[in-house]
Amino acid sequence: MILSMPYLAHADELRPGYYEVNQQSASIYHIIWKAPLRTGIGPQSIPIFPKDCILKLTSTSQTPQSVIRKWDARCGLTLVGREIGLSNLEASQTDILVRVQLLGRPIESGRLMASRPFMKILADAGPYQIAVDYFYIGVEHILFGFDHLLFVLCLVLLIRRGRSILIAASAFTLSHSITLVGSSLGYMGLAQRPVEAIIALSIIFLAAEIIAAQRGKVHLTSRRPWIVAFIFGLLHGFGFAGALSEIGLPQTDMPLALLSFNVGVEAGQILVILCALLILALIGKFMAKWQDYIVKCCAYIFGGWASYWFFERIFFS
Incomplete structure (x- = not known):
C-alpha cells in the first residue's frame, strides 16, 4: 500500500489537457494549449499543424496544475479535412480535449491520446461531439x-x-x-x-x-x-x-x-x-x-x- 501512495497522492489530478484552436481570419488561427504538469505530458508537447502553417509562440504562463502556452498560426489553406495534433503524447497518462472553432462553422471537439495523437477536422461538426466528450470526462x-x-x-x-x-x-x-x-x-x-x-x-x-x-x-x-x-x-x-x-x-x-x-x-x-x-x-x-x-x-x-x-x-x- 505504501508503495502505491506516491502515485495516488494527487488523487484528483486526472485532468485532461485542453487544446483550443480559434480561427481569427481566413489564414490566422489562435491556439491555446493547457498542459497538465502531473500527467506525463508537460510543456514540451507542442501543437502539430499541416506543413503549410507557420506557428509562432506568443505567451507562456503557469498555474499550480498546468502550463498554458499560446501560439498564432498562419496557414495557406483551410484546416477543414486536415489533421491537427500534439507532439510527445506517448508519455501522456490522460487524454487531451480538443476544441476547434472555425469561422462560420459549428464548434468541433475531439480527443487526443497516446495511441491517437491526431484528429481530423470534419466538414460537418456540431454540439453532439461536445456532449460526448464532456460525458466521458x-x-x-x-x-x-x-x-x-x-x-x-x-x-x-x-x-x-x-x-x-x-x-x-x-x-x-x-x-x-x-x-x-x-x-x-x-x-x-x-x-x-x-x-x-x-x-x-x-x-x-x-x-x-x-x-x-x-x-x-x-x-x-x-x-x-x-x-x-x-x-x-x-x-x-x-x-x-x-x-x-x-x-x-x-x-x-x-x-x-x-x-x-x-x-x-x-x-x-x-x-x-x-x-x-x-x-x-x-x-x-x-x-x-x-x-x-x-x-x-x-x-x-x-x-x-x-x-x-x-x-x-x-x-x-
Whole structure:
C-alpha cells in the first residue's frame, strides 16, 4: 500500500489537457494549449499543424496544475479535412480535449491520446461531439479521480442497503451539482487547496464511521447517511469545478458541457455503486464469515490513503 501512495497522492489530478484552436481570419488561427504538469505530458508537447502553417509562440504562463502556452498560426489553406495534433503524447497518462472553432462553422471537439495523437477536422461538426466528450470526462473523473471514487465506495461500505445507498447517492448528486454549476458559472467558489484537503478528510471521516459501525456504535452517519453525503457533496462539487476550470469550458456551449460532464459523473458513480454492491453480495454468499473483516480492512486502507492525501495537500501542495 505504501508503495502505491506516491502515485495516488494527487488523487484528483486526472485532468485532461485542453487544446483550443480559434480561427481569427481566413489564414490566422489562435491556439491555446493547457498542459497538465502531473500527467506525463508537460510543456514540451507542442501543437502539430499541416506543413503549410507557420506557428509562432506568443505567451507562456503557469498555474499550480498546468502550463498554458499560446501560439498564432498562419496557414495557406483551410484546416477543414486536415489533421491537427500534439507532439510527445506517448508519455501522456490522460487524454487531451480538443476544441476547434472555425469561422462560420459549428464548434468541433475531439480527443487526443497516446495511441491517437491526431484528429481530423470534419466538414460537418456540431454540439453532439461536445456532449460526448464532456460525458466521458465526467465518467473518467469518477473512475480515475481516486478521492471521489473512495468516497463513493466508503458510502457503500457504510450503508450496504440498496434503498439507503440510492437516497445517499441522490443527496450527493444534488449537492455536488449545486456547487459544480455555481462555481463553474462564477456564482460561488473556494480555493482548491483547502477543498481538496477537506475532500480527503471526508474519506477519513467515512472510514472512521465504518469502523465505528463494525463495533456496534450507531452514529448519525449510520442513521441518516444522506445528510453526510449531502454536506460533503457540496465540497466534492467544488473539486469537480476545479478540474473543469483547468480543462476549460466552451463559452458558446457551456450549459451543454456542464450537463454532459455532470451526467458522466453520475453514470460513473452508478457504475461504481453497482459493482461494489455486486462484490459485497458475492462476498456475502461465498465468504460470509469474512465479510465484516474485509469491510474493516477496506476502511483502514481507504482511511490510510486519505490521511496521506490530507497531509500531502496541507503541507506539500
